[in-house]
Amino acid sequence: MSRAPRVQREIRRFLDIGPVQVAELDLPDGDACAAAGGDARGEVTLRPGPGSPPVTHGEVFLLVRRGGRPVGTLLGRVPEGADPRTFLAARARERVGPRPAATAPPAPSTTVSTPPAPSTTVSTPPAPSTTVVIATREHADRLAHALDSLLAQDHPDFEIVVVDNAPTTDTTRELIERKYGERVRHIVEPVPGLAVAHNRGVRAAHGEVVAFTDDDVVADPRWLTELTAPFAADPGLGCVTGLILPALLRTPAQVLLESHGGFAKGFRARTYDPYDPPADEPLFPFTAGRFGSGANMAFRADVLRAVGGFDPATGVGTPARGGDDLYGFVRVLAQGHRLHYTPLALVWHHHRQTWRDLENQAYGYGAGLTAYLTALLVNRPSLLPAFLARLPRGLAHARTLTAGREAGAETEARAGVTDGARAGAGAGVEAGARSAPGGYDERTHAWPRRLSRLQRRGMLYGPVGYLRARRALVGPLRRSPDVPFTPPGGAR
Structure with missing residues:
Protein backbone atom coordinates (compact mmCIF):
# COMPACT_ATOMS: atom_id res chain seq x y z
CA MET A 1 0.00 0.00 0.00
CA SER A 2 1.36 3.45 -0.93
CA ARG A 3 1.93 5.99 1.76
CA ALA A 4 -0.97 8.34 0.88
CA PRO A 5 -3.79 5.76 1.29
CA ARG A 6 -2.16 4.43 4.43
CA VAL A 7 -2.00 7.91 5.93
CA GLN A 8 -5.64 8.51 5.01
CA ARG A 9 -6.60 5.25 6.68
CA GLU A 10 -4.67 6.23 9.82
CA ILE A 11 -6.40 9.61 9.90
CA ARG A 12 -9.84 7.97 9.59
CA ARG A 13 -8.97 5.55 12.39
CA PHE A 14 -7.80 8.42 14.56
CA LEU A 15 -10.93 10.51 13.99
CA ASP A 16 -13.15 7.51 14.77
CA ILE A 17 -11.74 7.20 18.30
CA GLY A 18 -14.45 8.16 20.77
CA PRO A 19 -14.16 9.64 24.27
CA VAL A 20 -13.77 7.43 27.33
CA GLN A 21 -14.96 8.29 30.83
CA VAL A 22 -12.38 8.24 33.63
CA ALA A 23 -13.34 7.04 37.09
CA GLU A 24 -12.00 5.31 40.18
CA LEU A 25 -13.63 2.55 42.18
CA ASP A 26 -12.60 1.66 45.72
CA LEU A 27 -13.20 -1.91 46.84
CA PRO A 28 -13.15 -2.54 50.57
CA ASP A 29 -10.11 -4.27 52.01
CA GLY A 30 -11.08 -7.93 51.78
CA ASP A 31 -8.69 -9.03 54.50
CA ALA A 32 -10.08 -6.50 56.96
CA CYS A 33 -13.67 -7.47 56.17
CA ALA A 34 -12.92 -11.19 56.40
CA ALA A 35 -11.08 -10.74 59.70
CA ALA A 36 -14.14 -8.97 61.10
CA GLY A 37 -16.35 -11.84 59.99
CA GLY A 38 -18.17 -9.72 57.43
CA ASP A 39 -18.80 -9.83 53.71
CA ALA A 40 -15.55 -9.15 51.86
CA ARG A 41 -17.57 -7.35 49.19
CA GLY A 42 -18.69 -4.63 51.62
CA GLU A 43 -19.29 -1.03 50.56
CA VAL A 44 -17.94 0.13 47.20
CA THR A 45 -17.21 3.75 46.28
CA LEU A 46 -17.31 4.98 42.66
CA ARG A 47 -16.00 8.46 41.88
CA PRO A 48 -15.40 10.28 38.60
CA GLY A 49 -11.84 11.16 37.71
CA PRO A 50 -10.49 14.66 38.37
CA GLY A 51 -12.58 17.16 36.42
CA SER A 52 -14.91 14.49 35.04
CA PRO A 53 -18.72 14.35 35.36
CA PRO A 54 -20.47 11.47 37.19
CA VAL A 55 -20.10 8.10 35.49
CA THR A 56 -22.90 7.02 33.17
CA HIS A 57 -23.34 4.33 30.50
CA GLY A 58 -20.63 3.85 27.90
CA GLU A 59 -16.93 3.11 27.95
CA VAL A 60 -15.09 3.75 31.22
CA PHE A 61 -11.40 3.73 32.07
CA LEU A 62 -11.41 2.67 35.70
CA LEU A 63 -8.76 2.86 38.39
CA VAL A 64 -9.42 0.05 40.86
CA ARG A 65 -8.41 0.65 44.46
CA ARG A 66 -8.53 -1.74 47.36
CA GLY A 67 -8.87 -0.08 50.74
CA GLY A 68 -7.74 3.15 49.07
CA ARG A 69 -4.61 1.68 47.48
CA PRO A 70 -4.33 1.63 43.65
CA VAL A 71 -4.19 -2.00 42.50
CA GLY A 72 -4.95 -1.83 38.77
CA THR A 73 -7.05 -0.47 35.94
CA LEU A 74 -9.57 -1.87 33.54
CA LEU A 75 -11.56 -0.73 30.54
CA GLY A 76 -15.25 -1.62 30.64
CA ARG A 77 -18.42 -0.62 28.85
CA VAL A 78 -21.39 0.09 31.11
CA PRO A 79 -24.64 -0.99 29.36
CA GLU A 80 -27.38 1.58 29.02
CA GLY A 81 -29.75 1.34 31.97
CA ALA A 82 -27.24 -0.45 34.21
CA ASP A 83 -26.06 0.98 37.51
CA PRO A 84 -22.42 2.00 36.87
CA ARG A 85 -21.24 1.30 40.42
CA THR A 86 -22.75 -2.19 40.56
CA PHE A 87 -21.63 -3.11 37.05
CA LEU A 88 -18.06 -1.85 37.40
CA ALA A 89 -17.66 -3.31 40.90
CA ALA A 90 -18.58 -6.76 39.57
CA ARG A 91 -16.06 -6.44 36.73
CA ALA A 92 -13.39 -5.19 39.09
CA ARG A 93 -13.87 -8.14 41.43
CA GLU A 94 -13.60 -10.54 38.48
CA ARG A 95 -10.28 -9.00 37.51
CA VAL A 96 -8.76 -8.29 40.91
CA GLY A 97 -10.19 -11.18 42.94
CA PRO A 98 -9.71 -11.49 46.69
CA ARG A 99 -6.48 -10.01 47.97
CA PRO A 100 -4.24 -12.70 49.48
CA ALA A 101 -2.92 -11.99 52.94
CA ALA A 102 0.63 -12.18 51.59
CA THR A 103 0.06 -9.09 49.46
CA ALA A 104 -1.01 -6.91 52.35
CA PRO A 105 0.94 -3.64 52.46
CA PRO A 106 4.09 -3.97 54.57
CA ALA A 107 4.02 -0.62 56.30
CA PRO A 108 1.46 1.89 57.57
CA SER A 109 2.71 4.43 55.04
CA THR A 110 0.99 2.39 52.32
CA THR A 111 -2.30 1.99 54.17
CA VAL A 112 -5.28 4.26 53.62
CA SER A 113 -8.28 2.74 55.32
CA THR A 114 -6.97 -0.29 57.21
CA PRO A 115 -5.61 0.53 60.69
CA PRO A 116 -1.96 -0.53 60.99
CA ALA A 117 -0.86 -3.10 63.53
CA PRO A 118 0.77 -1.61 66.63
CA SER A 119 4.09 -3.31 65.94
CA THR A 120 4.44 -1.70 62.52
CA THR A 121 3.37 1.67 63.84
CA VAL A 122 6.34 1.76 66.22
CA SER A 123 8.89 0.82 63.55
CA THR A 124 7.71 3.26 60.87
CA PRO A 125 10.31 6.00 60.37
CA PRO A 126 9.01 9.56 60.07
CA ALA A 127 8.39 10.97 56.60
CA PRO A 128 11.35 13.06 55.42
CA SER A 129 10.93 16.80 55.00
Whole structure:
Protein backbone atom coordinates (compact mmCIF):
# COMPACT_ATOMS: atom_id res chain seq x y z
CA MET A 1 0.00 0.00 0.00
CA SER A 2 1.36 3.45 -0.93
CA ARG A 3 1.93 5.99 1.76
CA ALA A 4 -0.97 8.34 0.88
CA PRO A 5 -3.79 5.76 1.29
CA ARG A 6 -2.16 4.43 4.43
CA VAL A 7 -2.00 7.91 5.93
CA GLN A 8 -5.64 8.51 5.01
CA ARG A 9 -6.60 5.25 6.68
CA GLU A 10 -4.67 6.23 9.82
CA ILE A 11 -6.40 9.61 9.90
CA ARG A 12 -9.84 7.97 9.59
CA ARG A 13 -8.97 5.55 12.39
CA PHE A 14 -7.80 8.42 14.56
CA LEU A 15 -10.93 10.51 13.99
CA ASP A 16 -13.15 7.51 14.77
CA ILE A 17 -11.74 7.20 18.30
CA GLY A 18 -14.45 8.16 20.77
CA PRO A 19 -14.16 9.64 24.27
CA VAL A 20 -13.77 7.43 27.33
CA GLN A 21 -14.96 8.29 30.83
CA VAL A 22 -12.38 8.24 33.63
CA ALA A 23 -13.34 7.04 37.09
CA GLU A 24 -12.00 5.31 40.18
CA LEU A 25 -13.63 2.55 42.18
CA ASP A 26 -12.60 1.66 45.72
CA LEU A 27 -13.20 -1.91 46.84
CA PRO A 28 -13.15 -2.54 50.57
CA ASP A 29 -10.11 -4.27 52.01
CA GLY A 30 -11.08 -7.93 51.78
CA ASP A 31 -8.69 -9.03 54.50
CA ALA A 32 -10.08 -6.50 56.96
CA CYS A 33 -13.67 -7.47 56.17
CA ALA A 34 -12.92 -11.19 56.40
CA ALA A 35 -11.08 -10.74 59.70
CA ALA A 36 -14.14 -8.97 61.10
CA GLY A 37 -16.35 -11.84 59.99
CA GLY A 38 -18.17 -9.72 57.43
CA ASP A 39 -18.80 -9.83 53.71
CA ALA A 40 -15.55 -9.15 51.86
CA ARG A 41 -17.57 -7.35 49.19
CA GLY A 42 -18.69 -4.63 51.62
CA GLU A 43 -19.29 -1.03 50.56
CA VAL A 44 -17.94 0.13 47.20
CA THR A 45 -17.21 3.75 46.28
CA LEU A 46 -17.31 4.98 42.66
CA ARG A 47 -16.00 8.46 41.88
CA PRO A 48 -15.40 10.28 38.60
CA GLY A 49 -11.84 11.16 37.71
CA PRO A 50 -10.49 14.66 38.37
CA GLY A 51 -12.58 17.16 36.42
CA SER A 52 -14.91 14.49 35.04
CA PRO A 53 -18.72 14.35 35.36
CA PRO A 54 -20.47 11.47 37.19
CA VAL A 55 -20.10 8.10 35.49
CA THR A 56 -22.90 7.02 33.17
CA HIS A 57 -23.34 4.33 30.50
CA GLY A 58 -20.63 3.85 27.90
CA GLU A 59 -16.93 3.11 27.95
CA VAL A 60 -15.09 3.75 31.22
CA PHE A 61 -11.40 3.73 32.07
CA LEU A 62 -11.41 2.67 35.70
CA LEU A 63 -8.76 2.86 38.39
CA VAL A 64 -9.42 0.05 40.86
CA ARG A 65 -8.41 0.65 44.46
CA ARG A 66 -8.53 -1.74 47.36
CA GLY A 67 -8.87 -0.08 50.74
CA GLY A 68 -7.74 3.15 49.07
CA ARG A 69 -4.61 1.68 47.48
CA PRO A 70 -4.33 1.63 43.65
CA VAL A 71 -4.19 -2.00 42.50
CA GLY A 72 -4.95 -1.83 38.77
CA THR A 73 -7.05 -0.47 35.94
CA LEU A 74 -9.57 -1.87 33.54
CA LEU A 75 -11.56 -0.73 30.54
CA GLY A 76 -15.25 -1.62 30.64
CA ARG A 77 -18.42 -0.62 28.85
CA VAL A 78 -21.39 0.09 31.11
CA PRO A 79 -24.64 -0.99 29.36
CA GLU A 80 -27.38 1.58 29.02
CA GLY A 81 -29.75 1.34 31.97
CA ALA A 82 -27.24 -0.45 34.21
CA ASP A 83 -26.06 0.98 37.51
CA PRO A 84 -22.42 2.00 36.87
CA ARG A 85 -21.24 1.30 40.42
CA THR A 86 -22.75 -2.19 40.56
CA PHE A 87 -21.63 -3.11 37.05
CA LEU A 88 -18.06 -1.85 37.40
CA ALA A 89 -17.66 -3.31 40.90
CA ALA A 90 -18.58 -6.76 39.57
CA ARG A 91 -16.06 -6.44 36.73
CA ALA A 92 -13.39 -5.19 39.09
CA ARG A 93 -13.87 -8.14 41.43
CA GLU A 94 -13.60 -10.54 38.48
CA ARG A 95 -10.28 -9.00 37.51
CA VAL A 96 -8.76 -8.29 40.91
CA GLY A 97 -10.19 -11.18 42.94
CA PRO A 98 -9.71 -11.49 46.69
CA ARG A 99 -6.48 -10.01 47.97
CA PRO A 100 -4.24 -12.70 49.48
CA ALA A 101 -2.92 -11.99 52.94
CA ALA A 102 0.63 -12.18 51.59
CA THR A 103 0.06 -9.09 49.46
CA ALA A 104 -1.01 -6.91 52.35
CA PRO A 105 0.94 -3.64 52.46
CA PRO A 106 4.09 -3.97 54.57
CA ALA A 107 4.02 -0.62 56.30
CA PRO A 108 1.46 1.89 57.57
CA SER A 109 2.71 4.43 55.04
CA THR A 110 0.99 2.39 52.32
CA THR A 111 -2.30 1.99 54.17
CA VAL A 112 -5.28 4.26 53.62
CA SER A 113 -8.28 2.74 55.32
CA THR A 114 -6.97 -0.29 57.21
CA PRO A 115 -5.61 0.53 60.69
CA PRO A 116 -1.96 -0.53 60.99
CA ALA A 117 -0.86 -3.10 63.53
CA PRO A 118 0.77 -1.61 66.63
CA SER A 119 4.09 -3.31 65.94
CA THR A 120 4.44 -1.70 62.52
CA THR A 121 3.37 1.67 63.84
CA VAL A 122 6.34 1.76 66.22
CA SER A 123 8.89 0.82 63.55
CA THR A 124 7.71 3.26 60.87
CA PRO A 125 10.31 6.00 60.37
CA PRO A 126 9.01 9.56 60.07
CA ALA A 127 8.39 10.97 56.60
CA PRO A 128 11.35 13.06 55.42
CA SER A 129 10.93 16.80 55.00
CA THR A 130 10.18 17.47 51.35
CA THR A 131 10.25 20.29 48.83
CA VAL A 132 7.84 19.95 45.90
CA VAL A 133 9.08 21.72 42.78
CA ILE A 134 6.79 22.64 39.88
CA ALA A 135 8.29 24.28 36.82
CA THR A 136 5.75 26.21 34.77
CA ARG A 137 5.52 28.71 31.95
CA GLU A 138 2.36 30.71 31.26
CA HIS A 139 -0.14 28.05 32.38
CA ALA A 140 -1.75 29.72 35.38
CA ASP A 141 -5.16 28.07 34.98
CA ARG A 142 -3.94 24.51 35.10
CA LEU A 143 -1.24 25.40 37.63
CA ALA A 144 -3.97 26.43 40.07
CA HIS A 145 -5.53 22.95 39.93
CA ALA A 146 -2.14 21.34 40.54
CA LEU A 147 -1.40 23.62 43.51
CA ASP A 148 -4.82 23.02 45.05
CA SER A 149 -4.18 19.27 44.99
CA LEU A 150 -0.69 19.71 46.46
CA LEU A 151 -1.91 21.86 49.32
CA ALA A 152 -4.36 19.06 50.19
CA GLN A 153 -1.57 16.51 50.71
CA ASP A 154 -1.47 14.60 53.99
CA HIS A 155 2.35 14.71 54.22
CA PRO A 156 3.36 16.23 57.58
CA ASP A 157 6.33 18.36 56.48
CA PHE A 158 6.58 19.85 53.01
CA GLU A 159 6.91 23.11 51.10
CA ILE A 160 5.96 24.04 47.53
CA VAL A 161 8.24 25.95 45.16
CA VAL A 162 6.96 27.15 41.79
CA VAL A 163 9.72 27.96 39.29
CA ASP A 164 8.41 30.45 36.73
CA ASN A 165 10.53 29.57 33.69
CA ALA A 166 11.34 32.41 31.28
CA PRO A 167 7.95 34.09 31.80
CA THR A 168 6.61 36.61 29.30
CA THR A 169 3.86 37.89 31.61
CA ASP A 170 3.24 38.27 35.35
CA THR A 171 0.29 35.86 35.30
CA THR A 172 1.93 33.13 37.39
CA ARG A 173 3.32 35.53 39.98
CA GLU A 174 -0.04 37.28 40.29
CA LEU A 175 -1.87 33.96 40.73
CA ILE A 176 0.43 32.86 43.55
CA GLU A 177 0.33 36.22 45.32
CA ARG A 178 -3.45 36.48 45.02
CA LYS A 179 -4.49 32.93 45.87
CA TYR A 180 -1.66 31.19 47.68
CA GLY A 181 0.42 33.83 49.43
CA GLU A 182 3.06 32.40 51.74
CA ARG A 183 1.90 28.82 51.23
CA VAL A 184 3.73 28.68 47.89
CA ARG A 185 7.15 30.13 47.07
CA HIS A 186 7.53 31.76 43.65
CA ILE A 187 10.93 31.89 41.92
CA VAL A 188 11.71 33.25 38.46
CA GLU A 189 14.27 31.40 36.33
CA PRO A 190 14.98 33.54 33.24
CA VAL A 191 16.89 30.86 31.30
CA PRO A 192 14.39 28.68 29.37
CA GLY A 193 14.43 24.93 29.77
CA LEU A 194 12.82 22.40 32.08
CA ALA A 195 16.10 21.07 33.46
CA VAL A 196 17.34 24.58 34.19
CA ALA A 197 14.10 25.34 36.02
CA HIS A 198 14.31 22.10 38.00
CA ASN A 199 17.90 22.83 38.98
CA ARG A 200 16.82 26.25 40.21
CA GLY A 201 14.18 24.55 42.35
CA VAL A 202 16.77 22.15 43.76
CA ARG A 203 19.01 25.02 44.77
CA ALA A 204 16.08 26.70 46.55
CA ALA A 205 14.87 23.52 48.29
CA HIS A 206 14.98 23.17 52.06
CA GLY A 207 13.75 19.57 52.25
CA GLU A 208 15.71 16.35 52.62
CA VAL A 209 13.82 15.11 49.57
CA VAL A 210 13.00 17.08 46.41
CA ALA A 211 9.86 15.93 44.61
CA PHE A 212 8.91 17.03 41.11
CA THR A 213 5.60 17.16 39.33
CA ASP A 214 4.11 19.16 36.47
CA ASP A 215 1.56 21.96 36.23
CA ASP A 216 -0.83 19.70 34.30
CA VAL A 217 -1.40 17.08 37.02
CA VAL A 218 -3.77 16.59 39.92
CA ALA A 219 -2.07 14.79 42.81
CA ASP A 220 -3.82 12.10 44.84
CA PRO A 221 -4.09 13.24 48.50
CA ARG A 222 -1.54 10.61 49.60
CA TRP A 223 0.80 11.14 46.66
CA LEU A 224 3.58 12.89 48.54
CA THR A 225 3.44 10.61 51.57
CA GLU A 226 3.68 7.51 49.39
CA LEU A 227 6.38 9.00 47.16
CA THR A 228 8.66 9.92 50.07
CA ALA A 229 8.02 7.01 52.47
CA PRO A 230 10.50 4.68 50.68
CA PHE A 231 13.36 7.11 51.42
CA ALA A 232 12.76 6.73 55.15
CA ALA A 233 12.68 2.94 54.85
CA ASP A 234 15.81 2.57 52.66
CA PRO A 235 18.84 4.87 53.20
CA GLY A 236 20.35 3.61 49.93
CA LEU A 237 17.56 5.00 47.76
CA GLY A 238 18.47 7.94 45.59
CA CYS A 239 15.23 8.24 43.62
CA VAL A 240 11.57 7.21 43.81
CA THR A 241 9.02 7.39 41.00
CA GLY A 242 5.26 6.88 41.02
CA LEU A 243 2.16 6.06 39.01
CA ILE A 244 0.73 8.42 36.37
CA LEU A 245 -2.82 7.93 35.09
CA PRO A 246 -4.94 10.02 32.68
CA ALA A 247 -7.12 12.72 34.20
CA LEU A 248 -9.30 12.93 31.09
CA LEU A 249 -9.78 10.84 27.94
CA ARG A 250 -11.99 13.16 25.92
CA THR A 251 -10.12 13.55 22.63
CA PRO A 252 -8.82 10.96 20.14
CA ALA A 253 -5.24 12.01 20.95
CA GLN A 254 -5.69 11.40 24.68
CA VAL A 255 -7.34 8.02 24.15
CA LEU A 256 -4.76 6.89 21.60
CA LEU A 257 -1.84 7.78 23.86
CA GLU A 258 -3.33 5.94 26.82
CA SER A 259 -4.22 2.96 24.65
CA HIS A 260 -0.50 2.49 24.11
CA GLY A 261 0.57 2.73 27.71
CA GLY A 262 0.46 6.45 28.47
CA PHE A 263 2.90 7.20 31.28
CA ALA A 264 2.00 4.35 33.64
CA LYS A 265 4.58 1.82 34.76
CA GLY A 266 2.20 -0.73 36.22
CA PHE A 267 0.99 -1.74 39.64
CA ARG A 268 3.95 -3.76 40.85
CA ALA A 269 6.41 -1.98 43.11
CA ARG A 270 10.00 -2.50 42.03
CA THR A 271 13.47 -1.50 43.17
CA TYR A 272 16.36 -1.13 40.72
CA ASP A 273 19.81 -1.74 42.22
CA PRO A 274 22.95 -0.91 40.20
CA TYR A 275 24.87 -3.58 42.12
CA ASP A 276 22.25 -6.23 41.34
CA PRO A 277 21.06 -5.53 37.76
CA PRO A 278 17.64 -7.02 36.96
CA ALA A 279 17.87 -10.20 34.90
CA ASP A 280 14.89 -9.15 32.77
CA GLU A 281 16.46 -5.80 31.84
CA PRO A 282 19.37 -6.54 29.45
CA LEU A 283 19.72 -2.84 28.60
CA PHE A 284 19.80 -1.69 32.24
CA PRO A 285 20.27 1.12 33.12
CA PHE A 286 19.98 2.75 29.70
CA THR A 287 16.25 2.08 29.18
CA ALA A 288 15.49 4.74 31.77
CA GLY A 289 11.97 5.26 30.45
CA ARG A 290 11.01 2.09 32.31
CA PHE A 291 11.83 3.69 35.65
CA GLY A 292 9.30 6.50 35.66
CA SER A 293 8.55 9.98 34.31
CA GLY A 294 9.32 13.53 35.32
CA ALA A 295 5.72 14.32 36.29
CA ASN A 296 6.05 12.00 39.29
CA MET A 297 9.56 11.64 40.71
CA ALA A 298 11.53 12.47 43.84
CA PHE A 299 15.23 12.47 44.73
CA ARG A 300 17.18 12.55 47.93
CA ALA A 301 18.34 16.16 47.80
CA ASP A 302 21.99 15.58 48.67
CA VAL A 303 22.24 12.76 46.11
CA LEU A 304 20.78 14.89 43.31
CA ARG A 305 23.10 17.76 44.16
CA ALA A 306 26.10 15.44 44.30
CA VAL A 307 25.55 14.30 40.69
CA GLY A 308 25.18 17.90 39.52
CA GLY A 309 21.41 17.93 39.19
CA PHE A 310 19.84 17.66 35.75
CA ASP A 311 21.85 18.42 32.65
CA PRO A 312 20.56 21.90 31.63
CA ALA A 313 21.11 21.08 27.97
CA THR A 314 18.31 18.48 28.15
CA GLY A 315 14.59 18.87 28.65
CA VAL A 316 11.58 20.59 27.15
CA GLY A 317 12.35 24.18 26.21
CA THR A 318 15.80 23.36 24.79
CA PRO A 319 16.85 22.10 21.35
CA ALA A 320 17.22 18.65 22.95
CA ARG A 321 13.41 18.53 23.40
CA GLY A 322 13.48 16.22 26.45
CA GLY A 323 15.38 13.58 28.39
CA ASP A 324 16.13 15.54 31.57
CA ASP A 325 14.27 13.10 33.85
CA LEU A 326 15.88 10.06 32.21
CA TYR A 327 19.29 11.64 32.64
CA GLY A 328 18.61 12.17 36.34
CA PHE A 329 17.51 8.55 36.84
CA VAL A 330 20.60 7.05 35.26
CA ARG A 331 23.03 9.47 36.91
CA VAL A 332 21.69 8.50 40.33
CA LEU A 333 21.92 4.78 39.51
CA ALA A 334 25.41 5.22 38.06
CA GLN A 335 26.44 6.85 41.34
CA GLY A 336 25.53 3.64 43.16
CA HIS A 337 22.11 4.57 44.55
CA ARG A 338 18.95 2.52 44.18
CA LEU A 339 15.77 3.65 42.41
CA HIS A 340 12.31 2.54 43.54
CA TYR A 341 9.00 2.63 41.67
CA THR A 342 5.78 2.61 43.71
CA PRO A 343 2.26 2.52 42.24
CA LEU A 344 0.91 3.91 45.52
CA ALA A 345 2.16 7.42 44.68
CA LEU A 346 -0.46 8.53 42.14
CA VAL A 347 -0.93 11.64 40.04
CA TRP A 348 -3.57 12.23 37.36
CA HIS A 349 -2.09 13.75 34.21
CA HIS A 350 -3.84 15.88 31.59
CA HIS A 351 -2.63 14.39 28.33
CA ARG A 352 -2.19 16.55 25.27
CA GLN A 353 -5.34 16.96 23.23
CA THR A 354 -4.67 17.16 19.47
CA TRP A 355 -3.04 15.22 16.66
CA ARG A 356 -0.43 17.95 16.32
CA ASP A 357 0.32 17.55 20.02
CA LEU A 358 0.93 13.83 19.45
CA GLU A 359 3.24 14.58 16.53
CA ASN A 360 5.28 16.99 18.65
CA GLN A 361 5.29 14.52 21.53
CA ALA A 362 6.46 11.59 19.38
CA TYR A 363 9.29 13.62 17.87
CA GLY A 364 10.22 15.06 21.26
CA TYR A 365 10.30 11.64 22.92
CA GLY A 366 12.62 10.32 20.25
CA ALA A 367 14.89 13.34 20.48
CA GLY A 368 14.89 13.30 24.28
CA LEU A 369 15.85 9.62 24.36
CA THR A 370 19.04 9.99 22.32
CA ALA A 371 19.77 13.44 23.78
CA TYR A 372 19.87 12.05 27.31
CA LEU A 373 22.11 9.17 26.18
CA THR A 374 24.45 11.69 24.58
CA ALA A 375 24.43 13.75 27.76
CA LEU A 376 25.33 10.68 29.82
CA LEU A 377 28.30 9.81 27.65
CA VAL A 378 29.52 13.40 27.53
CA ASN A 379 29.25 13.94 31.27
CA ARG A 380 30.11 10.41 32.41
CA PRO A 381 32.54 8.91 29.84
CA SER A 382 33.15 5.93 32.12
CA LEU A 383 29.71 4.66 31.06
CA LEU A 384 30.85 4.29 27.44
CA PRO A 385 32.04 0.63 27.67
CA ALA A 386 28.75 -0.47 29.24
CA PHE A 387 26.83 1.50 26.63
CA LEU A 388 28.75 -0.02 23.71
CA ALA A 389 28.23 -3.51 25.11
CA ARG A 390 24.48 -2.94 25.05
CA LEU A 391 24.39 -1.07 21.74
CA PRO A 392 23.34 -3.99 19.45
CA ARG A 393 20.41 -4.86 21.71
CA GLY A 394 19.66 -1.17 22.09
CA LEU A 395 19.36 -0.65 18.34
CA ALA A 396 16.98 -3.61 18.08
CA HIS A 397 15.00 -2.19 21.00
CA ALA A 398 14.80 1.20 19.29
CA ARG A 399 13.45 -0.36 16.08
CA THR A 400 10.68 -2.20 17.89
CA LEU A 401 9.93 0.74 20.17
CA THR A 402 9.18 2.93 17.17
CA ALA A 403 7.35 0.33 15.08
CA GLY A 404 3.74 0.86 14.07
CA ARG A 405 1.55 -1.25 16.35
CA GLU A 406 -1.79 -2.68 15.35
CA ALA A 407 -4.73 -2.88 17.72
CA GLY A 408 -4.90 -6.06 19.75
CA ALA A 409 -1.23 -6.92 19.38
CA GLU A 410 0.69 -8.29 22.33
CA THR A 411 3.48 -5.77 22.36
CA GLU A 412 4.89 -5.89 25.87
CA ALA A 413 8.29 -7.32 25.01
CA ARG A 414 8.57 -5.69 21.59
CA ALA A 415 7.64 -2.23 22.85
CA GLY A 416 10.01 -2.50 25.78
CA VAL A 417 7.36 -2.20 28.45
CA THR A 418 7.82 -3.77 31.86
CA ASP A 419 5.42 -6.19 33.51
CA GLY A 420 2.11 -4.45 34.05
CA ALA A 421 3.51 -1.18 32.72
CA ARG A 422 0.42 0.35 31.24
CA ALA A 423 -2.59 2.28 32.36
CA GLY A 424 -5.09 -0.40 31.44
CA ALA A 425 -6.60 0.87 28.19
CA GLY A 426 -6.96 -2.10 25.92
CA ALA A 427 -7.26 -4.61 28.75
CA GLY A 428 -11.05 -4.61 28.42
CA VAL A 429 -12.94 -6.92 30.71
CA GLU A 430 -15.42 -7.60 27.92
CA ALA A 431 -12.61 -9.07 25.86
CA GLY A 432 -11.79 -11.52 28.63
CA ALA A 433 -8.26 -10.29 29.32
CA ARG A 434 -6.55 -12.70 31.68
CA SER A 435 -4.06 -10.50 33.53
CA ALA A 436 -4.74 -8.25 36.49
CA PRO A 437 -5.92 -4.73 35.72
CA GLY A 438 -3.06 -2.72 34.35
CA GLY A 439 -1.74 -5.67 32.37
CA TYR A 440 -0.30 -5.17 28.91
CA ASP A 441 -2.35 -7.60 26.87
CA GLU A 442 -3.78 -5.82 23.85
CA ARG A 443 -4.31 -2.47 22.18
CA THR A 444 -7.70 -0.92 21.54
CA HIS A 445 -6.32 1.32 18.78
CA ALA A 446 -3.53 0.97 16.24
CA TRP A 447 -0.48 3.20 16.68
CA PRO A 448 -0.07 5.32 13.50
CA ARG A 449 3.07 4.78 11.46
CA ARG A 450 3.29 8.54 11.06
CA LEU A 451 4.01 8.88 14.77
CA SER A 452 6.53 6.04 14.65
CA ARG A 453 8.41 7.75 11.83
CA LEU A 454 8.47 11.01 13.74
CA GLN A 455 9.88 9.27 16.80
CA ARG A 456 12.66 7.73 14.71
CA ARG A 457 13.46 11.13 13.19
CA GLY A 458 13.61 12.58 16.66
CA MET A 459 16.04 9.88 17.73
CA LEU A 460 18.35 10.77 14.85
CA TYR A 461 18.15 14.47 15.78
CA GLY A 462 18.59 14.06 19.55
CA PRO A 463 22.42 14.13 19.76
CA VAL A 464 22.54 17.18 17.48
CA GLY A 465 19.89 18.91 19.56
CA TYR A 466 21.77 18.20 22.78
CA LEU A 467 25.05 19.59 21.44
CA ARG A 468 23.25 22.70 20.16
CA ALA A 469 21.60 23.22 23.52
CA ARG A 470 24.91 22.72 25.32
CA ARG A 471 26.63 25.40 23.25
CA ALA A 472 23.71 27.82 23.58
CA LEU A 473 23.48 27.57 27.37
CA VAL A 474 26.94 28.63 28.51
CA GLY A 475 26.33 32.38 28.25
CA PRO A 476 22.81 32.45 29.73
CA LEU A 477 23.80 30.23 32.65
CA ARG A 478 26.69 32.53 33.50
CA ARG A 479 24.26 35.48 33.58
CA SER A 480 21.52 33.75 35.59
CA PRO A 481 21.07 35.75 38.84
CA ASP A 482 22.17 34.38 42.22
CA VAL A 483 23.40 31.13 40.66
CA PRO A 484 27.00 29.91 40.80
CA PHE A 485 27.94 28.91 37.26
CA THR A 486 28.32 25.19 36.57
CA PRO A 487 29.06 23.99 33.03
CA PRO A 488 26.27 21.94 31.41
CA GLY A 489 26.41 18.46 32.87
CA GLY A 490 27.39 19.54 36.37
CA ALA A 491 29.49 17.26 38.55
CA ARG A 492 31.39 14.46 36.86
